[in-house]
Amino acid sequence: MTVKTPIGHRQRQAEETKAQVARTARRLFAERGYLATTVAAISEEAGIPEQTIYSALGSKARILERITAQWMVDADTATLAERSHEAPEAADRVRLLATINRRQLEVGWDVIGIYQEAGRADAGMARTLRRVLAAREGEVRRLLLTVKDDLAPGVTVRRALDVTLALMNIEAYRLLVNERGWTPARYESWLGDLLVSQLLR
Structure with a gap:
């Protein structure tokens, strides 16, 4: 049988x-x-x-x-994003942006680099990278909308988004962690402090 x-x-x-x-x-x-x-x-x-x-x-x-799918599972940033919306204080929510960014880059900075290289020669890959970055931008903007009443004078949600995306750039992580020897935890703390000081009252 x-x-x-x-x-x-x-x-x-x-x-x-x-x-x-x-x-x-x-x-x-x-x-x-x-x-x-x-x-x-x-x-x-x-x-x-x-x-x-x-x-x-x-x-x-x-x-x-x-x-990319495995990177998303390993990073588990969706759970962190939910926590950021539930945090009672604006500073806590903004600092969680630093936590999310640290987590994404700590487990997947190489994946972003792969897409950047592939996108330079493949239009389809370039479109995929733009979609990934657009989705990330949308998540950041949604969180910033929850702290709009706590933004510093003269800082609009649009300006806060611009500043946040600039500070969360992969090149800063690559420089500080991969080249200058910072730990990911130190990077997260630095980014969180900087975001709070730049965005909030």
């Missing part, structure tokens, strides 16, 4: 294959560059047949989508 493999088991195996491909691709994209990394190279490093990768995920763009 033939014993059938449970569907759940096959699905788990398929998900693990996708996760392994994504982990390997993320490392190679960061080390060698998105454009220079081929699916064949990912296949060799991951020990997974190239055809299996195409069947499971498809193109490099689809692999990067999988990497």
Whole structure:
């Protein structure tokens, strides 16, 4: 009698294959560059047949989508965003923006760099990056609207958004943490203090 493999088991195996491909691709994209990394190279490093990768995920763009999805899960910024809206004090809400930004960049600054590189050569990737950044901007703006009555004189929500996006720029994180040796916690504290001093009464 033939014993059938449970569907759940096959699905788990398929998900693990996708996760392994994504982990390997993320490392190679960061080390060698998105454009220079081929699916064949990912296949060799991951020990997974190239055809299996195409069947499971498809193109490099689809692999990067999988990497991005895992980054969002690992960062879990949605939970932090909910906390920011529930914080009673305006300063606490603004500081949580620093926490969210620290968390996003701590676990995914390399992913943003991959998109930046890919977008320079691929119009589709450039559009994807713009959508990601637009969604991020929308979240920041929604939080700033909750503190609009506490903004410093002359600081509109629009100006607060401009200042916040400038201070939360990935290049500042890369400089301070990756190049100057700051800990992510020190970066978060610095950013939180700066946002409060720049935005609030």
